[in-house]
Amino acid sequence: MPAARDDLLAFLSEHGIKVTTVDHDPVFTVAESGDLHDRIPGGHTKNLFLKDKKGRLFLVVALHDAEIDLKKIHQIIGAQGRVSFGNADLLLEVLGVEPGSVTPFSLINDREAHRVTPVFDAAMMAHARLNYHPLKNDATTTISADDLLTFTRACGHEVQVLAVSEQAKASAPSQPG
Numbered sequence: 001m002p003a004a005r006d007d008l009l010a011f012l013s014e015h016g017i018k019v020t021t022v023d024h025d026p027v028f029t030v031a032e033s034g035d036l037h038d039r040i041p042g043g044h045t046k047n048l049f050l051k052d053k054k055g056r057l058f059l060v061v062a063l064h065d066a067e068i069d070l071k072k073i074h075q076i077i078g079a080q081g082r083v084s085f086g087n088a089d090l091l092l093e094v095l096g097v098e099p100g101s102v103t104p105f106s107l108i109n110d111r112e113a114h115r116v117t118p119v120f121d122a123a124m125m126a127h128a129r130l131n132y133h134p135l136k137n138d139a140t141t142t143i144s145a146d147d148l149l150t151f152t153r154a155c156g157h158e159v160q161v162l163a164v165s166e167q168a169k170a171s172a173p174s175q176p177g
Helices: 005-014 031-039 073-077 088-095 104-110 145-154 166-171
Strands: 020-023 043-051 057-063 116-121 129-132 139-144 160-162
Touching (some): 005 145, 043 088, 057 073, 073 160, 139 145
Parallel strands (some): 057 116
Antiparallel strands (some): 043 057, 129 139
16 A cells, blocks of 8 residues: 555654645646745656666656756666656556656655656755655645655665756756866
């Protein structure tokens, strides 16, 4: 049985992670969440559940307005060949959430198998406070970027913080040639 919101909040509390949660009407897309951005401070986000040709799974998390080139992201995240979106059945099986409720908090449901590689966009991680659904899309939970990393590690995952969005690439320091 996948973790529910109460399980998630208890897990966060057990690990000394402070969060705040605001209930609201369900939102299924970034476009539907616009008014929440005004009401809830912090970086608002989108989550991409991806798989590569070898069946490796990735959870890419970025700011809601991030531009991500899905034809090239495999080169950045270390995927084997181009990636595609994981289907709803796989999402429910691995992360215990339904489409529209994808969140890094769903890693709580992948603590044993570690099937998913979390990838957090560097531009998103530059924000002090970040907002995600607490396993269902009828609420938003605010967490600090540092505590998000603590949570991810407490779930047994080593996160990759990479410049996956065009915004992160533009602000990344240039590499010596």
